[in-house]
Amino acid sequence: MNYKTLPAHSDAASVRSANLSKGYSAVFATVFIWSMPSLFMFYLNRYYDPWAQNFYRYSVACIAIAPLLFYQIRRGGPRIDMRAVKLCLLPCLPNVVHQVTQVMALFYIGPGVYTIFSRASVIFTALLALAFFPEERAVIRQWQFQLGTLLGLIGAFGVIWFQANANSHDQHIALPGLFIAFTATFCWALYGVLIKRPSAELGSIRSFGLVSFITSALLFPLTLAFGKIGTPFQAGLQANLVLIISAVTCITLAHVLYYVAIREIGVALSQSLQLLCPAIAMALSAWIFGERLTHAQLWSAGILLIGAFLAMRTKPIATAETAENI
Secondary structure (H helix, E strand, O other), X not given: OOOOHHHHHHHHHHHHHHHHHHHHHHHHHHHHHOOXXXXXXXXXXXXXXXXXXXXXXXXXXXHXXXXXXXXXXXOOOOOOOHHHHHHHHHHHHHHHHHXXXXXHHOOOOOHHHHHHHHHHHHHHHHHHHHHHOHHHHHHHHOHHHHHHHHHHHHHHHHHHXXXXXXXXXXXXXXXXXXXXXXXXHHHXXXXXXXXXXXXXXXXXXXXXXXXXXXXXXXXXXXXXXHOOOOOXXXXXXXXXXXXXXXXXXXXXXXXXXXXXXHHHHOHHHHHHXXXXXXXXXXXXXXXXXXXXOOHHHHHHHHHHHHHHHHHHHHOOHHHOOOOOOO
């Protein structure tokens, strides 16, 4: 036996174990963090209109990511120039629509229900990727993808449709709420596909830094036109503090942690564990806001999550949800 190889082997095993621990810590942190955005937004709806809420959330996220962005620029790598800005501009358009409509959707449905419904973005992302990337269309022939897509869409519709209308005795969500919720999830999926190229060329920190800046810039005139730009001066200290915490944790911190998880334990496991988010969100929403699901919604949620899991197991690399999907 060659005893000289034992210390090196032991060191490698120790490093691998440390990396796995880091990866699992990061992924479970993101699972918990990404269970809370809809709860933060639901709370902030009392003080901020959808336009102002998203403008200030993204502005805070942009400021928070700036130190990491400048650090990476100093280390070299892809340049931040007009070409990079143009590259990130296109995905920012559906991102703006998604950010505003997801807040509007919370006027019709609870935060737990919306978190469950948002898992349908896995299905929409896969379908959009098949349209944008012809080389990966072979995945549609896999039975797991076909069954997962069908179950996911049925479950997503059921979770929303069986939401009681809080403004009447109707046992179904109002049609405008249904349309807004589907628009938010579809635009999220479209953004997830369009951000693939900028993220690949610029890297996660650079692409997200530009996305947060451009999204804030696009939301500013919209807030001036349709929202109340002076809301922070009227909302109060507590509401403003909640907004800052939600932006720094749910957008910036989660972005960094998710990429640590992907690097250490891989995309597939990192994504699969994100299916825990709806359960955590539902539990927190029931505790904080008293939200409850009907039996029909519970069955629909189960069908949606099973469908999302099946689709995630077979979907092409192009559909991999990146940390910019925040």
